[in-house]
Amino acid sequence: MAIELIHAEKTYGSITAVKDLSLTIPDNQITILIGPSGCGKTTTMKMINGLIPKTGGDIMINGVSVDEWDPIQLRRNIGYIIQEIGLFPHYTIFDNIAIVPRLLRWEEKRIKQRVLDLLDLVNLDPGEFTYKFPSQLSGGQRQRVGVARGLASDPDIVLMDEPFGAIDPINREKIQDSFLEIQKEIQKTIVFVTHDIHEAIKLGDNLAILDEGSLVQFDTTYNVVNNPETPLVEDLLGADRAFKGLALLRVKDYMKNDFLSLAKSTASEEALKQMELRQSKFAFIVDGRNRKLQGYVTVKSLKHRSAGSLEQLCKPTEAIQPFATLLDAMTKLFSMGLTTLPVVDDRGILIGVIGMKTILKQIEQMAVLGIEGD
Numbered sequence: 109m110a111i112e113l114i115h116a117e118k119t120y121g122s123i124t125a126v127k128d129l130s131l132t133i134p135d136n137q138i139t140i141l142i143g144p145s146g147c148g149k150t151t152t153m154k155m156i157n158g159l160i161p162k163t164g165g166d167i168m169i170n171g172v173s174v175d176e177w178d179p180i181q182l183r184r185n186i187g188y189i190i191q192e193i194g195l196f197p198h199y200t201i202f203d204n205i206a207i208v209p210r211l212l213r214w215e216e217k218r219i220k221q222r223v224l225d226l227l228d229l230v231n232l233d234p235g236e237f238t239y240k241f242p243s244q245l246s247g248g249q250r251q252r253v254g255v256a257r258g259l260a261s262d263p264d265i266v267l268m269d270e271p272f273g274a275i276d277p278i279n280r281e282k283i284q285d286s287f288l289e290i291q292k293e294i295q296k297t298i299v300f301v302t303h304d305i306h307e308a309i310k311l312g313d314n315l316a317i318l319d320e321g322s323l324v325q326f327d328t329t330y331n332v333v334n335n336p337e338t339p340l341v342e343d344l345l346g347a348d349r350a351f352k353g354l355a356l357l358r359v360k361d362y363m364k365n366d367f368l369s370l371a372k373s374t375a376s377e378e379a380l381k382q383m384e385l386r387q388s389k390f391a392f393i394v395d396g397r398n399r400k401l402q403g404y405v406t407v408k409s410l411k412h413r414s415a416g417s418l419e420q421l422c423k424p425t426e427a428i429q430p431f432a433t434l435l436d437a438m439t440k441l442f443s444m445g446l447t448t449l450p451v452v453d454d455r456g457i458l459i460g461v462i463g464m465k466t467i468l469k470q471i472e473q474m475a476v477l478g479i480e481g482d
């Protein structure tokens with residue numbers, strides 16, 4: 109469903125919060141609104157969903173002005189996700205997610221099915237979470253509930269206003285990864301506000317940069333990173349622009365499958381044989397039944413202790429998800445002193461590896477393309 113802002117404007121007395129904003133937001137993609145605090149991001153979002161009236165111009169949702177939409181229909185078609193403050197503390201997780209469907213007077217049976225499906229989608233086990241209260245969840249889990257609630261009525265448009273702003277960096281990275289996986293599945297038209305340029309580059313198909321209520325630049329993320337049009341955009345991107353190019357590339361597009369994985373029940377002599385055959389110094393250990401990653405073993409550790417199964421010798425390892433970026437992967441590799449990182453899907457199943465060599469090759473290539481700029 110298309111969103112089109114046409115010279116949209118919002119004034120509060122003498123303050124112009126949004127000024128002559130014209131922007132066509134592409135369908136089924138993630139468009140980021142980014143800019144300094146007070147530049148009009150939240151005001152823009154609230155005008156799109158009719159929460160506050162505009163004072164000039166127009167905003168068309170699917171070709172119809174927000175002024176002409178039936179407010180209930182507009183609410184059904186536009187999900188709104190904000191920081192965790194949006195959850196009602198005295199409602200269970202179920203009741204929190206069910207708010208809009210109940211407003212829409214869905215049958216209770218349909219609501220129940222929807223809530224369970226959504227919990228599944230955002231990776232919260234319905235058996236564990238359905239009847240808990242928000243205070244019993246971690247910040248990251250609460251935010252997943254917020255995402256589920258925003259999607260409850262299956263809206264075509266989802267507005268997200270700094271949704272992950274209150275989450276610590278490690279969990280934020282995880283929730284960003286699963287958000288991208290969810291979007292791959294649901295393909296909504298998403299407008300996402302952030303003031304974090306890393307988050308913007310990682311999540312956005314398009315970036316709209318705002319300053320003092322006006323649009324400064326609007327383009328695909330790739331084009332903005334390559335061709336910042338004003339000093340403000342350059343500043344926003346920072347001096348390490350080349351490096352940030354890595355944040356445009358997804359692990360899934362660069363991972364390889366030339367790795368050795370062994371079932372944890374494999375006898376260690378057999379494992380050693382296979383590793384020597386493949387001339388591999390290490391192997392990843394998986395559960396023989398479901399291929400879930402268990403950890404890794406090295407030739408060295410096997411030589412020390414020749415008897416027994418791999419399960420006892422297996423050491424835990426960090427892993428990364430396919431929708432993470434090469435920048436995430438590199439950060440992880442550096443911080444752990446590894447050269448190869450296993451890639452697992454959201455169920456923990458080993459699906460590939462990403463190596464430092466692959467990443468360095470990309471940096472080199474980007475430098476050749478001139479992404480490093482001046």
Ligand SMILES: Nc1ncnc2c1ncn2[C@@H]1O[C@H](COP(=O)(O)OP(=O)(O)O)[C@@H](O)[C@H]1O
Pocket residue numbers: 120123124125143144145146147148149150151152
């Ligand atoms: N209800 C209001 N009354 C007066 N001024 C407001 C109101 N809401 C927002 N503003 C002003 O409008 C500008 C844009 O605010 P906002 O959209 O919240 O910015 P952002 O979300 O980008 O931080 C700011 O200068 C803010 O002070």
Ligand SMILES: [Mg+2]
Pocket residue numbers: 149150151
């Ligand atoms: Mg805001």
